[in-house]
Amino acid sequence: MSEGHNSTSEQRVCPWCGSANTRLVQRGFTGPTDERDQYFTCASCGQLTYELVSRTVRDMRLGQYRARGTYRDSVRQTKYQITRVLKVGNNEYLLYLKPIVRDQAPAANHRANPT
Numbered sequence: 001m002s003e004g005h006n007s008t009s010e011q012r013v014c015p016w017c018g019s020a021n022t023r024l025v026q027r028g029f030t031g032p033t034d035e036r037d038q039y040f041t042c043a044s045c046g047q048l049t050y051e052l053v054s055r056t057v058r059d060m061r062l063g064q065y066r067a068r069g070t071y072r073d074s075v076r077q078t079k080y081q082i083t084r085v086l087k088v089g090n091n092e093y094l095l096y097l098k099p100i101v102r103d104q105a106p107a108a109n110h111r112a113n114p115t
């Protein structure tokens with residue numbers, strides 16, 4: 001299962017605190033565990049940031065995940081924008097996530113209907 005690229009040493013920066021003291025856990029193929037999601041953890045603030053999450057067809061239907069939609073990590077109270085949805089198997093989808101950091105998103109352009 002070698003695909004030729006090996007650009008995984010690139011350092012992640014924690015979106016929540018800006019620290020580069022992070023540790024990437026890659027999905028599946030390389031890790032010691034059978035990890036289905038890909039994420040990195042931050043040693044400075046302890047937060048976990050998802051890059052990819054794996055979902056089944058059933059999950060997709062229940063969660064109504066779609067590109068440009070929102071993915072919520074209820075355990076950690078963090079939110080992500082789904083940048084891409086990719087089907088990778090008969091019963092598996094990958095959601096590509098981009099963290100939504102509260103402070104830099106005032107959400108002011110959401111008010112389309114002034115009363």
Ligand SMILES: [Zn+2]
Binds near residue numbers: 015042044046
């Ligand atoms: Zn952090």
